[in-house]
Amino acid sequence: MDRPLNIFTSHNSRPWAKLHWLDPAHLEKFMPRTLMARATLTIIVPIILVQVISTYVFYDNHWKVVSRRMAADLAADIATIQAVIENYPSPEQRAWMIENASQTMGLDVTLQFGSMLTGPTVMNGESDLADPLPEALWQALHRPFTVDLFEFRTDRLVSIRVQSEGGVLTVLVPRRRVLNNNTYVFVLWMTGSSMLLFGVATAYLRSQVRTVRRLAQAADSFGKGREGPDFPAEGAFEVRQAARAFNIMRDRIQRQMTQRTDMLAGVSHDLRTPLTRMKLQLSMMSTTSAEDIAALYEDLGEMERMLEAYLAFARGDGAEEAAPTDPAELLEKVVHRFRREGADIALEIANVSGPLAIKAIAFERCLGNIIGNATRYGKHVRVSASHTGPYFLVLVDDNGPGIPEAQREEAFKAFHRLEPSRNPMTGGVGLGMTIARDIVRGMGGEITLNKSPDGGLRVTIRIPL
Incomplete structure (x- = not known):
């Protein structure tokens, strides 16, 4: 007994294996980053699809049908005029036909006796008759002819010349009888309706995304320790x-x-x-x-x-609330305190303007712990502060022994001392850096350890503005 074919035996045997690009993880690489952009994309894509499908249906059905009918009607009128002129050659009958064509059909007809159609634009059945008008003219006339859309363009006329028995029959046709103006109306209607729909949808989405953005800002402010009122439940x-x-x-x-x-x-x-x-x-x-x-x-x-x-x-930082504080003044205060104790500290403050919303007491404790460690292990300490991009940046460099890269993360562990002795006078209790990191992270910032250009340790503090 034959076993049934299992299409799940391998990845390549799956019928949808080639559609791996539809996987959400793969599509995430091409999706916009913001919620507003993604929501807008969900509106634009269906609108474009509807536009493409509607345009295809319109051109494939309506536009072609209308164009063929207009071309057939015009070709029939020209064939009638040619037949009357050839079958009734008297000048009075020709004049009557030309006048009647002008009044009832809107066609300007002239006959050039003894002329012949020549040139590469002459169509005689062997040329490309894919367009509706040349195809209809050939089927109605079966004679050489030319169609010129540009000779009388300023007068909004199309010139059609037909080779008849007595000469060349020239017919000037209004462009509205040749060209389907519904195309422009359709395009304008589709574009206008799409723009209106897109504008209304964008305004509505903006109001919805605004609420989500305010919620994200409230969560970010709370994470930085900034108090605020209850977030209104709306949207x-x-x-x-x-x-x-x-x-x-x-x-x-x-x-x-x-x-x-x-x-x-x-x-x-x-x-x-x-x-x-x-x-x-x-x-x-x-x-x-x-x-x-x-x-x-x-x-x-x-x-x-x-x-x-x-x-x-x-x-931690207790119940202290973030308040506008001059960070330069706070740094000078901490550095001055250590200088009174005999520490050699150089302070550089550049491009620091305006107050910063921080917890002043907690941040002062953080700076004290970091600068205190630097003065304990290094003979010279350099403190610099500046506004760099969206952050308030503080660098504390010393010329001490530094910390090996493999042990820098351990320096932030509670009760962990890199100094081998258990003497609190030389190594503290192992909480200084832990407290400093908790304070900085409580304000939405980050603290990192790197090798200092002075040979010791560099402590980098970043506080978002």
Whole structure:
């Protein structure tokens, strides 16, 4: 028993294998990037298809039929005129025929006795008779003739010359009897209706896409930590549904952030209270040596620094709202603080104009962590800031040992220290870069590590304007 043919045995055997270009993943390469362009394309393509199909049907049926009928009617009139002139050769009868043709048929007829049609434009049945008018004239006359569309073009006349027995019969025909004017009306109607449909559809699509664009802007602003009112649920049903989901999500995230901030505030108070009591007890001790008391004070100070670092990492940027801030002034403030501590820092600020919507306290903490690391490992630090394209750019370079490329991403891990010792005075607690990245990303920016031209590490901060 023969087995049935399985068309799915191989990819090449599939009947639709050659239609791989219809795959959505393949078509995505050729699709426009924006929603407005894609929606407009879904309107333009059907309009063009309708135009092409309608034009084909019109030219293949209506235009050809009408043109043949007009050519046949004109050929019949000319054949009648020629037959009357040849069969009734008296001057009175010819004059009557010519006058009657002018009044009833709109044709200007003249007869040149003894003339002959010559030249390459003469059609005698052996020429190309694909056009409706020459074909109809040959079928009605079976005599040599010429058709000239340009000799009397300014008078909107077409010249037709026919070889008759007595000479050349010249007939001047109005162009409206030869050319089908419905073609121009059809083209104008199709173009006008398409433009009107396209304009109405574009205006409607623009209003729909505008809502989606505002939703994207609201999500982008919220991701950068900028507060704003609830997004209005308007537009199509799917857009309203997405707007309501976005508002619910934003409220849930804000509620969780508020609860976390309140919890950390309570934890901070509870942990600082016993540390304060321990300091007070140390200050009241009289039997303990001054060296031991100093060591205990140092341990307490280390515990406070570690506690502040942990709380700063867990708290993030807290409930601080983004506000217009002069970034150049903020940089000068941070750099001046480290200079007072003896750090060698060069500050370069160029092309920085106008305030920037950032969380000033959080960004100051971020800059402090990064510049602090640079001064800890390098003897000379260079800080530069500028507006580069759509970003506010900050570069922090040092001449320290730097970080190997394979370990740069590990520098952002929480509690991860590249410095081998566990001494917080030399390596911190491993949260500085983590906090800095969280702050920068919370404002929609990015922070990266690269090799510095000064030989050490370059920290690049990009904040969108």
